[in-house]
Amino acid sequence: MNGSREQLEALYEISLAIGRGTTLRATVERALSAYVEQLDCTGGAVLEHHASDDTYQLVTAMPATPEPGNALSTGIDRLHGLAPDQQFPVRGRSDEGGSYCLMALPSFGALVLAGREGTFDDQLVASLSAVNEKLAENCRGMRSESSLREDRNRFEAVFETIQEPVVHTVFRDGEPIVERVNAAFEETFGFPASQVVGRNLNDLIVPDDERARDEAESLDEYARDGRTMTREVRRKTADGMGTFLFRGAPIEAGDAHEHVAMYVDVTDEKARQRRLEQLYDETERIFTANNREAVCRRALTAAEELVGDSIVALHLYDRSQEALVPVAVNEKVNSELEGEPGPYTDRDTIVWQAYDSDEPVMIGDTASYDGRLPDGSMAVRSLIVLPLGRHGVFMVSSLDPDAFDEVDFDFLRLLATLVETALDRTQRAEGLEEIQAVTRETLEADTHEEVAEAVLSRIPNVLDMPLSAIWEYDAGQDALVPLAVTEKAQLLFEEIPTYTDDGSIAWRAFQDKEIRLVPDLDDHDDVYNEDSIIGSELVVPIGEFGVLISGSTYTDSFGEPERRLLETLSANVETTMRLTSRRRELELLDQVLARILRHNIRNVLTIIQGFAREIQQEGNAEVAANAQRIIDRSASLQSTAEHARDIRHIVTNWDRREELSLPEVVDDIVMQIQSEYPAAHVTTNIEGEPSVLVHPNFPVAIHHLVENGIEHGATDATPRIEISVSQNDDHVVLEVTDNGPGIPDHEVDVLDRHGESALEHGSGAGLWIVDRVVDYSDATLAFERNGEGTVARIEFNT
16 A cells, blocks of 8 residues: 555555444444455454464455455464464565465454555554454444344343242342242242332332341342352242242343342251251251160151151060060050050061061052052051061051152151161170170080080070070080080970081081071072971081071061171181080090099109118118108108199199188198198287188198298298288288298299299208299289398288
């Protein structure tokens, strides 16, 4: 373009052509036509920039379809390939010889112009910036208006089709005046559109209390400020009062404050939330119950909280009665029915069907129900039966038909699941506690039969397994022979079978050392007796000792909780039987050793000593000395045998305690010592008559202590022993004082050794016995020297 005058005229004409058309495209086409004509361009295009993905989209081009490879097409391609930080303007040439220029349309997009070589010099491009800004401003305005129109059109469509109540208001003199409402608003709040348009919205639906009015004014203030908001509110409805989630947003409408609000009805949801909170609180109480009866009572309270004025009862399965037995019922059971229901034994009723199938049942009207109802339920019109796993059933009913809805049903099913979990926990806790008690009792048994009888005397009540028996493996017969049975099993069966290698369930469980849970014996070909009245059973091996079997006359009577409990019990029984066997073996060994120590060795040593004395009398001095050594060694060996018996008895009875009177113990010991050591001088000094809880061998230990004082007493004087007993509020003290030089160090060292080493050290073994018995008696032993001899002090805490 030649001359600044021509350039100014062209810019003027372009500026005149820039204005808003009916659409964005029309606005751009008119302006682009002026650019191409006034600047003598070969083509041009306007593209809109989309910041979301940093791309350009063509609004219009002249010509509409640029030829590939020409300057306009090359310029558009260049625009699409620009880096995000590329600055405008951008100029270039096409392969065909034309040039192009890319210029910014601020906050809208870009203008692409194509022309001959040299068309777009710096002066022209700089002068176009003002008209480009004008074109961009018009494009932005058109795009905004277009978006608003689209938004309004969408709003109109949504307003009429949305399922929630919606209201459009305009604020006039600070009040929300209704412009329009949708059909859902009319239905929910009970006002036709003709009665609400032009009226204050708050006067129509806001409750009359001060709090609700203040809340509505706060929402109006938010709306006038053009802010969106979400809040839970209470509003008057056609049915009374409801809770809504209020969601409001402003509408751009010039200077007017327009607002649209939607009311999402959450009345049922809030009621559900409150019931969930109630259920949560009740669940906490249920899970803190420490026994099944307490769980059922608290579940009863929870059901009353959830469904209100209803008849509620919980029945637990009792194998001893083979019935669903009532454990907890509310007051309405007695007041509205014919007294408290008895155990349910009829398995054809809906109660047993729900229990057996583990499927909950809701009957809206029992009058039209075709199945069988339990006795005593004829007055009930609505009934819900909820199984509690293998524990029992939870029944909720009403005298009115259709008293419960699906929400009630859902909440009660959730409660039943929680109760079942709590019953699982308490059943296992109670069962384990009782198993521990049974195990402690069996530890006192001397034979396997006594172990089995102790177990079977408890599990009918403890684990609700009245039909149980224990079989012991007899290697001689290669068979499982009955060892003990429960009382009910003994009454029910004329003869308890013996199982051999016959492929029976019991034998296979024993051989494989695997638990067998048999829900229905009719489904098994390997049952021992096809005519048995037993419907289901649980077979648990007891290691190599035998099996424990619990049965029921009904099928599916046992589940995983019972399996786990019997598995624990059988493991304890196996351990107890093993201990019993080992104890019997040890007792036999003790008897043999005791006989050897008491009779055989003593008799032989007596004979040896007799021969040694004859040799001593008849031989010379050297022979006599050797004979004396034989006599001394024999006496020492005999003493060792005596000590060994005492040590064996002390250790095997380490955990036994007896309450003994110290004065009586001392008197008995003094009489023994005076008989054994007539030359010794023994005196006593006893205060009061204290008794102490001690090991049964405590008198033996004191005897050794006195004997030790005599044997280590003064060599040049009469052995003197004083035994004293004193007591105060905290302690009882027994002291044995001698007039000797003290205990040799090598014998005191024996106190830190085991019994076998103690036996090697003569009187040191006696000290070891004293120390161990005192320790087993929860007392303390100390030795000290005084001016006249040695004091052994035993102190008891009272």
